[in-house]
Amino acid sequence: MTTTLAPAPVGGPGAGPSPVRRAHARRTAGRLVPMLPAVALLALFMLGPVVWSFYGSFTNAALTGPNAANPEWVGLDNYVALLGDPDFPKALWLTVLFVFASAVIGQNVAGLGLAMLMRSALKPVRAVVSTLVVTAWVLPEIVAAFAAYAFFHADGTLNSLLAGVGITGPDWLFQYPMLAVILANVWRGTAFSMMVYSAAIAEVPPEITEAATVDGANGVQRLVWVTLPTIRRSISTNLMLTTLQTLSVFTLIYVMTGGGPGTDSSTLPILAYQEAFKFAQVGYGTAIATVMLVIGAVFSVVYIRSLKPEVD
Amino acid sequence: MAQTAAPASVPSPVPDVAGARPARRRSTPSVAAPGPRTARILSNVVLVVVGLCFLLPLGWIVLASLDPSATLAVGLPEMFTLENFTAVMTPEQTWVPLANAFVLSAGTGLLTVVASVLAAYPLSRYRMRFNKPFLYAVLFGTCLPITAMMVPVYSLFVRLNLLDSLAGTTFFMAATSLPMAIWMTKNFMDSVPISLEEAAWTDGASAMTTLRTIVLPLMRPGIAVVFIFVFIQAWGNFFVPFVLLLTPEKQPAAVSIFAFFGQYGSVAYGQLAAYSMLYALPAVGLYVLVSRLSGGSFALAGAVKG
Numbered sequence: 098m099t100t101t102l103a104p105a106p107v108g109g110p111g112a113g114p115s116p117v118r119r120a121h122a123r124r125t126a127g128r129l130v131p132m133l134p135a136v137a138l139l140a141l142f143m144l145g146p147v148v149w150s151f152y153g154s155f156t157n158a159a160l161t162g163p164n165a166a167n168p169e170w171v172g173l174d175n176y177v178a179l180l181g182d183p184d185f186p187k188a189l190w191l192t193v194l195f196v197f198a199s200a201v202i203g204q205n206v207a208g209l210g211l212a213m214l215m216r217s218a219l220k221p222v223r224a225v226v227s228t229l230v231v232t233a234w235v236l237p238e239i240v241a242a243f244a245a246y247a248f249f250h251a252d253g254t255l256n257s258l259l260a261g262v263g264i265t266g267p268d269w270l271f272q273y274p275m276l277a278v279i280l281a282n283v284w285r286g287t288a289f290s291m292m293v294y295s296a297a298i299a300e301v302p303p304e305i306t307e308a309a310t311v312d313g314a315n316g317v318q319r320l321v322w323v324t325l326p327t328i329r330r331s332i333s334t335n336l337m338l339t340t341l342q343t344l345s346v347f348t349l350i351y352v353m354t355g356g357g358p359g360t361d362s363s364t365l366p367i368l369a370y371q372e373a374f375k376f377a378q379v380g381y382g383t384a385i386a387t388v389m390l391v392i393g394a395v396f397s398v399v400y401i402r403s404l405k406p407e408v409d
Numbered sequence: 410m411a412q413t414a415a416p417a418s419v420p421s422p423v424p425d426v427a428g429a430r431p432a433r434r435r436s437t438p439s440v441a442a443p444g445p446r447t448a449r450i451l452s453n454v455v456l457v458v459v460g461l462c463f464l465l466p467l468g469w470i471v472l473a474s475l476d477p478s479a480t481l482a483v484g485l486p487e488m489f490t491l492e493n494f495t496a497v498m499t500p501e502q503t504w505v506p507l508a509n510a511f512v513l514s515a516g517t518g519l520l521t522v523v524a525s526v527l528a529a530y531p532l533s534r535y536r537m538r539f540n541k542p543f544l545y546a547v548l549f550g551t552c553l554p555i556t557a558m559m560v561p562v563y564s565l566f567v568r569l570n571l572l573d574s575l576a577g578t579t580f581f582m583a584a585t586s587l588p589m590a591i592w593m594t595k596n597f598m599d600s601v602p603i604s605l606e607e608a609a610w611t612d613g614a615s616a617m618t619t620l621r622t623i624v625l626p627l628m629r630p631g632i633a634v635v636f637i638f639v640f641i642q643a644w645g646n647f648f649v650p651f652v653l654l655l656t657p658e659k660q661p662a663a664v665s666i667f668a669f670f671g672q673y674g675s676v677a678y679g680q681l682a683a684y685s686m687l688y689a690l691p692a693v694g695l696y697v698l699v700s701r702l703s704g705g706s707f708a709l710a711g712a713v714k715g
Contacts, residue, residue: 128531129539131617135528135587138520142584143550149568150561158564211459214452222453226460233463235696237645239663240685243670244466247473247481247678254465257482284463316448345557348647352667366557373560374652386558397552401545 147390154384160377168380175384184360185385188368192344195279195364200343201336203283208290208335212298213320215291227291234288242352245281246270249353274354274362281349286342290335297331298324337400344393365389470682470689479679493683502669503662503687510661510688513579513650514643518636520583521590525635528587529594530620534603544595550588559652566653573655582649586639593638597631598624630702637699641692662688 154175158168179185211230215223233241248254249269256266269277301324309323325332347366350356356363356371363371365385373382465483473479474493476486497503532540555562562581563572571577605627606619614622625632647663654660657668666684673680 125535125537125539128535128537128616131527131530132532132543133527135524135591138524138580138584139547139550139587142581143553143555143587146555146558146562146565147553149565150558153561153564211456214456214459217449217452218456219453222456222460226456226463229460229463229467232467232693235693236467236689237647237663237692239645239647239667240470240689243681243685244470247469247483248466250481253481254469254483257484258465284466341552341554345554347556347559352670366554369557369560370652373563379560379564382560383564386560389554389557393552393554393557394549397549400552401548404548 150383150387150390153380154387156380156383158379158383160374160379171380175381178381179384179388184363184368187360188363188365188385191275191362192364194275195282195346195350196340196343199279199282200286200339203279204286204290204339204343205332205336207283207287208292209294211287211291212294213324215295216298230291231288233285238285238348239352241285242281242349245277245284245349246353249277249281270354271358274358278350278353278362281353282343282346285349286339289342290339293331293335294328297328301327333403334400337396337403341393341396341400344389344396470685473678473682474686476679479682481678493677493679494687496677497669497680497684497687502665503684505658506660506662506665507688509575509659510644510663513575513582513661514640516575516579517582517586517643518640520579521586521639522594522632522636524583525587525590525594526598526620526625526632528591529598530616530624532591533595533598534606534616544592547588547591551592555585556646556648559648562649563652572653573659575654575659578650578653581653582643582646583639585649586642590635590639593635594631597628597635600631601627634699634702637695637702641695641699644692644695 153168155170155172156168157171157174211226215227218226233244236244246253250256251266251268251270253269255269259266267273305323305327306319309319314322345366346364347370350362350364350367351370354362356367360368366389369382369385369389371382372378372385469481469483472483472486475489475491476484477488477490477492479486479493531537532544566572566577566581569577571580601624605623609619609623610616644661645663647667650661651664651667654664657665660668666681666688669684670681
């Protein structure tokens, strides 16, 4: 045993007469051995698809036929086609709309609002309402999607309620598909923001709010000048996470509208799926996936930079 | 997929979520309360209305599953029946897909937990130059919209001859849940004091021995949380098995319930709802369990985003 202070659990004594440096390197290598399974899994099944995504987007891979077995290198053709395809900018716009309306605005504002309201609510009200909100979020996504489908369907709950007050509701999934999926995603995802904000608000020192009250600040002023600035870190974290989460929503939209009618609710994940599996353009679908990956990566980097002190 | 996990007891990659302890009810002095009683009543009323909006879609699943003539609109059944449940509770309709889902989720959970415990140990115990870049890479991995790129994954699986393979799908799902699991596990492990191990090391025990005999027993609840968290995610995952598993006999409940919806969705709403209930219950039950494990339902904040 070379030393007792710095334990050399794996292969420590094997260092022998070699220079200290090499012994050190060998010890480090030995210590890294347990990480191999995780590294192998990540390299093969996470890095692999990412690299493959970039590579595949430069080929004319198809679902079946000769181009499925031996795709050819087509350079930037897929990306050129992407720019010329009217569906792509539309899908990009719908994705931005979906993320902005349902996550950035919907889930965040609703989550913050609920978290604030919960504080002055009666205990049973708080317990029941938070259970309901969380249940929508805990349900498997496909079940949540069925529930939302039934709610917005032409013969669904919403229209039967409207009929009760004498209004003939429209076919939401057909006439206002984006509105329906956006509301459904708010319904499904608000719980997360609510919990983040409940925790954050609970951490706001009551002395500050009290001081503001003594100085004559009303409820809105306290929210804007005291609470929000104090929890701004939670706000930015939550915004990033809900954005990344919403960017990859597939099931909810796919079940509710199938991206339709036409492509009126085809966000990027839906478009990529349809191009690849409905129109058999795997290379093209891969190019769309790569675009999403890059968007996600940009958001991730911003997010990680904001968390930097945590890792250091 | 950007699931965020942050059990309260540990420092986490998502610091603010980590604070998600049960919203502590400070008995706030009246100064901080919004004064007039009307505001209080108003906020309760608003909450009740919001609660109803959340309840309606959920209520449909429960009521329709018990309704012999269910429609898409929520409504009290004229008579309650369990025949929707008995109709779908056949081996090929429900039990085989649920068993597949279990194999897939448990396999994913097991693989993930083993790999992340092994990976977290060196990260937690040694100071190495390698740690920081690796943790950054892992954090980056937690954020990537991997499930949004199932198309390249599909063509990669075609190449690797892994398409329609339960094992291949399990490995993929384990890999995608690993980054978050490594973060969680490392944080749980950091809270086990190293001094206990140092004594054992001095006595000549190897790192793997101390990991097995000292660290793991002390972080059992943490491991359970990670396992259940990964399990629930895999259980609820639709898109991945939908793309990667083609044979109906291999498909988990999430996919077979979608096929059922496509075939009978427009006629047998009651059965669809009953099947949904059977499939959703384990996930909900496990969520309750895991939130107990980590103290309070709010504690788990991000941990179980499906």
